[in-house]
Amino acid sequence: MSVHNNDQKRLSDDDDKNNDQAADEAAAPQPVLSVEDAYTSRFSRREKWFIVCFTAFVGVFSPLTANIYLPALPTLSVAFGKSTELINLTVTMYMVLQGVAPMLWGPxxxxxxRRPISAACLLILSLSCVGLALVPTSxxxxxMLLRCLQAAGSASTIAIGAGVVGDISTRAERxxxxxxxxLGPMVGPAIGPVIGGALAGHLGWRAxxxxxxxxxxxxxxxxILFQPETLKSIHERGRSNIFLIYRPVIPIIGRNAPPLPPRAPSAIKIxxxxxxxxxxxxxxxxxxxSAFGCAVYYGVTATISTLFVQTYPxxxxxxxxxxxxxxGGGMIVGSSITGRILDMEYQRFKARAQAQLQGEPGSVHLNQEDGFPLEKARLRLLPIYILTxxxxxxGYGWCIQExxxxxxxxxxTFIIGYMSISIMNVASTLMIDLVPGQSSSVTACNNLIRCTLSAVLVSVIELMLKGMGIGxxxxxxxxxxxxxxPFVYLAIRIGPVYRVRRQKLREMQMARAALQEEGGKV
Incomplete structure (x- = not known):
């Protein structure tokens, strides 16, 4: 009898220990998953890479339509009977529309x-190319007009593509x-002139x-067949199943994703x-x-054909x-390597921030804007890129002159390509980090500023070369x-202040919406 009582007591003690252990595990801090992380997790890692690669393929058209045209400029000058300066205006007008058009399509x-606007832009591009292929030389x-229309269709593919990347990625993988x-948009400057030179030389400029x-x-x-809709608000409003507009004909990507729980659209108004x-x-x-880096890049590429013909007959x-x-090859290599470096830098700063917060109570939530030095993580290597x-x-100018x-x-030029895309990628990635809900809009603003400055520089580069000399x-x-x-260090200094301010404004909007919802229920 005594043995039986002892066994019962031991079993009871074991149950108490198991209950205490379960309670401790429940009380332990769990990793915090933000709303954005919960949404982006609906796509598998492999599906995300497929979406990114496909979006990069679409993004080829913006620079391809610009750069395929450059080797044919002397031929077009002869065909239309216009001076080089007037033919260069078609390049300038394209760059102006390349900056303005995304300000419409991006927002x-x-x-x-993303899906319907991408399709619409490519349709405009296709129709404008038909007109350009048939335009009379008189x-x-x-x-000029059709080049503007062509730019309106093709230029927005980069802004929309940046929006897709912002939709499906977290900061740690962005x-x-x-x-x-x-890499897609940078393939354009690499292969565009090669294709343009070959086609114009053998089949004529209309080809x-x-x-x-x-x-x-x-x-x-x-x-139309394959691309899924990635914009979160479309899924929140229950529109993602509208056939052809938001739902692809062959829904391969994301078909195994668990359905998102029904919830009201975000209280934060975009x-x-x-x-x-x-x-x-x-x-x-x-x-x-970003504008300084882009303008200098175009200051080099816009004159390669004319300077190389003069220097190497x-x-x-x-x-x-x-x-x-x-x-172009420098830009392709730089884009790939810089992306990996950005992720490595982010992870390094994240590990350091977690180590500093190790002893603090509660869970470590690095999604809070005041808990992570985002600007330092992104911009630390940027001065090296700029100086190089x-x-x-x-050196390039004096090599051509001598x-x-x-x-x-x-x-x-390989080094210039590598460093220019590194500068632009670092700035663009940080901008999407700062306003993830407006990733296409901020990329459109980026296009507007850098294309405007680039267009101004390209329009006067011939005058500068004649007046000052190449070197x-x-x-x-x-x-x-x-x-x-100096703007790099200014961004590191003032960035956290405005980033935290936007975070607090978002929290106030969400709190206000929650109070209004509770009041409506009462």
Missing amino acids: VSDHVG DFWLL GGFFGIFT LFWFLCIAASICFVII PRNPFALFLNPDVDVLLLI SLNETTIGLCYLAI MSAATA KVNIAGPLIL WTYILLAGLLALAL
Whole structure:
């Protein structure tokens, strides 16, 4: 009898220990999953990579339509009977529309959805290319008009693609995804002049636009068949199953994702006016940094064909197109490597922040804006990129002026391509981090500023070369880029202040919405 009582007591003690252990585990701090993380987890890692790679493919068209055109400029000058300066206006107008058009399509995609706007832009691109392929050489004004329409369709693919990356990624993985996404747009500067030189040299300049029409049409069909809608608000409002508009014909991506729990749309209202983003000083500083890097890049690429023909007369249209592979290849390599570096830097700063918060009670929630040095994690290496690109730009100008072996300028253009895309990717990734709900809008603002500054520089670059000489022109461009250096440290200093302010404003909006909902129930 005594043995039986002892066994019962021992079993009771074991049950108490198990209950205490379960209570301790329940009380232990659990990892905090933000609303954005919960939404992005509906796509598997493999599906995210597929979406990013497909979006990168769509993003090829913005730079491809610009760069495929460059080797044919001398041919177009002869065909239309216009001076080089007038033909260059078609490049300038394209760059202006390249900056303006995303200011319309980007915010629309933040509200209407990524999938329908991507399809609409590619349809406009296809139709404009048909018109350009058939334009009479007596109507130069029509060439200008159709180039503007072409830019309106193609230029927005990058802003919309950046929105897709912002939709499906968290901050910890955004650098790598954004680096792979920009590989697509950077393939354009690499292969565009090669394709353009080959087509213009063998089939005539009209073949450029037939090629673009066919490629854009194929991409349009692929979007209709396969691309899912990624915008979170579309799923919150229950519109994601609308056939053809938001639901692809063949829904392969995300078909195994668990259904999202029904909930009301976010209480945080996304502004429809993208110009309101210019009221954020930390975003403005990043826009200037990106614009300086982009303008100097275009100051180099816009003159490669004319300067190389003058300096190396043995080159023809095809070999000039091949010379663009150096700067385009540098951008491809730089985009891939910089994305990985951004993720590594983020993880390193995250581990350091977690170590500092180890002894504090409660769970470590790095989604709180005042708990993580985001600007330092993103911008730490940016001064190195800026100084290296400045030195390469100055050296490139003097190599061309002194007519050194062609290998010298090509190596320097590779470095310029690598550093320019690194500068632009770092700034763009941080901008999406700062306003993730407006990723397409902030990318559109980025396009507007950097394309405007680039268009101004391209419009006067020939005058600068004639008035100052090649060497001193690129010394001036190197100095222009160096002006971005103090803005990097300004962004690191003021960024956290405005980032925390926006976080508190979002929390106030959510609290106000919760009170209104409770009042409605009562």
